[in-house]
Amino acid sequence: MQKFSPQLFYAGSIGLTTVLSSLLINQAAIAQNIGNLADTCFMVTSSGKRLDLGHLCTKNPQVVIKPKPVQKVAAISNFPTSNFPTSININAFLKVIRYAEGTDAQDGYQIQYTGARFYSFTDHPRIARCGNIRGKSVCSTAAGAYQFLDTTWDDVASSIGAPDFSPTSQDRGAIELIYRAGALQDIESGNIARAIGKLAPVWASFPRWDGDMEGAYGQSVVSMNELLQVFQYYQQAEASNLRNIKQSIR
Incomplete structure (x- = not known):
C-alpha cells in the first residue's frame, strides 16, 4: 500500500491552485471582453488582434444601411x-x-x-x-x-x-x-x-x-x-x- 506523501499533496495543491487561478483570470477576461462587446462592438484577442463583432452587439446595435441599387441611364436620342x-x-x-x-x-x-x-x-x-x-x-x-x-x-x-x-x-x-x-x-x-x-x-x-x-x-x-x-x-x-x-x- 502506497504511503501518503505530504510533499506530493502540497505539490498537487499548488498545481490545482494554479489551474483554478488561471480559470478565474480567463473568466474575468471573458467577462471584460463581453462588456467591451456590448459597448464597443469589437474585441481584442490575446495576440492584440482586433475583431469587429458589430453583428453580435447586444447594446446599441449598429444599423446596417443597404446601398441603393445603381440605375442605368439610357442614352437619350435627339429624336424621340x-x-x-x-x-x-x-x-x-x-x-x-x-x-x-x-x-x-x-x-x-x-x-x-x-x-x-x-x-x-x-x-x-x-x-x-x-x-x-x-x-x-x-x-x-x-x-x-x-x-x-x-x-x-x-x-x-x-x-x-x-x-x-x-x-x-x-x-x-x-x-x-x-x-x-x-x-x-x-x-x-x-x-x-x-x-x-x-x-x-x-x-x-x-x-x-x-x-x-x-x-x-x-x-x-x-x-x-x-x-x-x-x-x-x-x-x-x-x-x-x-x-x-x-x-x-x-
Missing part, C-alpha cells in the same frame, strides 16, 4: 420615337438599306439571318442562326428589315424608347443608327454616296467607297452605283406617293 424625322429622302434611303440587306420583300421586317422568318414583333427574336459566307460558317442574331443584332437592338431600343420590334420601331431604330453615324444630314442634303460610306461599318452590305467590293467586314457588297440608282428609284416613288396623298385629301 413618337417624333422622329421623316422625309422623302429618309424614307427612300431606308428602302435602300433593305434592298442591300436583302430584306426588301413584303415580309422583310420578319426576316432573320439565313432567310428564316419570325412571327412576333413583341421583341427581337434573339436567335443565333448560322450560315456560310465565303466558305466560312458564320452565326448571327441579325433580324428584321435592318438586320439588327440583339445587342445592337438593346442599345438602340433603350435610346429611342422602343416598346417592341414592330416595323415602326425598326424604322426608327435604323434612323437612330444613321443619326449616330453622322449620315442623317448627308441623306437630307442628297449626298447619298457619302452617307453610304459612313454607314458601311453599320450595314455590311454597304461599300465604303465607289469601287469597294469587300466593305468593312470583307464580305461581298452591293456596288455604290447600284445603290445610287436604287435610291433614285425609291426617291421618285416616295415623291409620287406623296403627291398622290396630297391630291386625295384635297
